[in-house]
Amino acid sequence: MASPYVSGESGKYIAASQRPDGTWRKPRKVKDGYVPQEEVPVYENKYVKFFKGKPDLPPGMNPEVAQAKQQGAPVSTDTAGLSKTAKRNLKRKEKRKQQQGKGGEGKEDDEEEEQEEERRAET
Numbered sequence: 001m002a003s004p005y006v007s008g009e010s011g012k013y014i015a016a017s018q019r020p021d022g023t024w025r026k027p028r029k030v031k032d033g034y035v036p037q038e039e040v041p042v043y044e045n046k047y048v049k050f051f052k053g054k055p056d057l058p059p060g061m062n063p064e065v066a067q068a069k070q071q072g073a074p075v076s077t078d079t080a081g082l083s084k085t086a087k088r089n090l091k092r093k094e095k096r097k098q099q100q101g102k103g104g105e106g107k108e109d110d111e112e113e114e115q116e117e118e119r120r121a122e123t
Contacts, residue, residue, distance in 0.1 A: 005030060 014028045
């Protein structure tokens with residue numbers, strides 16, 4: 001795209017142009033260093049710059065695991081890095097899923113779980 005500015009004897013100016021109704025606009029002088037409003041970059045404060053530069057994933061998260069979660073694929077859960085409580089919670093979740101699949105069987109397991117939770121609450 002050609003520049004709308006024309007350099008002449010009297011400096012830089014925007015050339016005369018014709019309006020749709022046929023009349024002519026006068027040539028306008030442009031000072032040195034002038035930047036048109038359309039070419040001025042939009043101001044971004046520190047907050048906006050921070051969030052634009054921020055990574056998509058939390059620090060230390062494996063991008064492959066994040067992709068698998070977004071696609072809904074099952075992610076292999078290594079229990080090696082989990083605490084005892086987290087491992088127990090995983091086992092409970094698996095039991096609940098199995099019980100829901102069976103359709104109400106395993107009431108004894110529920111009672112055992114409740115008793116175990118009561119014992120933990122006492123200590």
